[in-house]
Amino acid sequence: MARAATTADAFNAVAEPQRRRILDALTGGERSVTALAEELELTQPQVSKHLRVLRDVGAVDVREDGRHRLYRLNAEALRPIHDWVRRYERFWSERFARLDSVIEDLKRQDHRDE
Amino acid sequence: MARAATTADAFNAVAEPQRRRILDALTGGERSVTALAEELELTQPQVSKHLRVLRDVGAVDVREDGRHRLYRLNAEALRPIHDWVRRYERFWSERFARLDSVIEDLKRQDHRDE
DNA sequence: TTGACATATTCCCATATCGGCATACGATGA
DNA sequence: TCATCGTATGCCGATATGGGAATATGTCAA
Numbered sequence A, B: 001m002a003r004a005a006t007t008a009d010a011f012n013a014v015a016e017p018q019r020r021r022i023l024d025a026l027t028g029g030e031r032s033v034t035a036l037a038e039e040l041e042l043t044q045p046q047v048s049k050h051l052r053v054l055r056d057v058g059a060v061d062v063r064e065d066g067r068h069r070l071y072r073l074n075a076e077a078l079r080p081i082h083d084w085v086r087r088y089e090r091f092w093s094e095r096f097a098r099l100d101s102v103i104e105d106l107k108r109q110d111h112r113d114e
Numbered sequence C: 001t002t003g004a005c006a007t008a009t010t011c012c013c014a015t016a017t018c019g020g021c022a023t024a025c026g027a028t029g030a
Numbered sequence D: 001t002c003a004t005c006g007t008a009t010g011c012c013g014a015t016a017t018g019g020g021a022a023t024a025t026g027t028c029a030a
Helices: A010-015 A017-026 A033-040 A044-056 A075-086 A094-113 B017-026 B033-040 B044-056 B075-086 B094-113
Strands: A060-065 A068-073 B060-065 B068-073
Touching (some): A010 A044, A010 A075, A075 B075, B017 B068, B044 B060
């Protein structure tokens, strides 16, 4: 045993800037490998490899179309990231800060009522 | 040139499961290195190193306290992640799907008005 | 069938990364 | 001052990673 489990999960997939760019591009709809390569100025193997990782974590789906393979976003796979990071929202959001103080007030009131 | 810019950014910092655990623990308030090590069942150097990465991306702050160093969460640094992944919310959320269709309706109405 | 096109895979290289262990460093208390 | 505690860092070994180039695989069109 020598290296941490890199567990090919969504967090890891998305840690790579190029892969984020690919996902961003796919928000515009299906794309072929070549189309992505041109749009993002990457080589074809580069794109294929990154798509492979994204596929493995379920962030994209593929569809055959003649000699093309059309890749499509599957945002569901990003949900765990959203869910995780959302828990930190309260620590920077003014809105949540105000909500917290309201809750504190209610607690204090509860105590007084007892 | 041979490896991608691993650019020590928030995305990378958070790709490591242990580092996420550390951040999660810090939502409970300040912690010393040893306290984190015990709570998460990690070795002290392991914790120190991960905290180093988290510090470098600004996700935690340190405060000296005698021979202890108290680490505190700085969630602001996670905001870019939140902002990025939030853009994908529309692709899985029913709520956003409905909103999208409302917008489509409005667009169609606009065309009719012209 | 053959040739061009689209994509995936493989091999290689350079480097980053994580954990383990030992150790260095700074602060405290006796 | 010295021993101890708390923490950071350095080194090592094993492995993962990303890009580049070449190549394999598959598909369509003539």
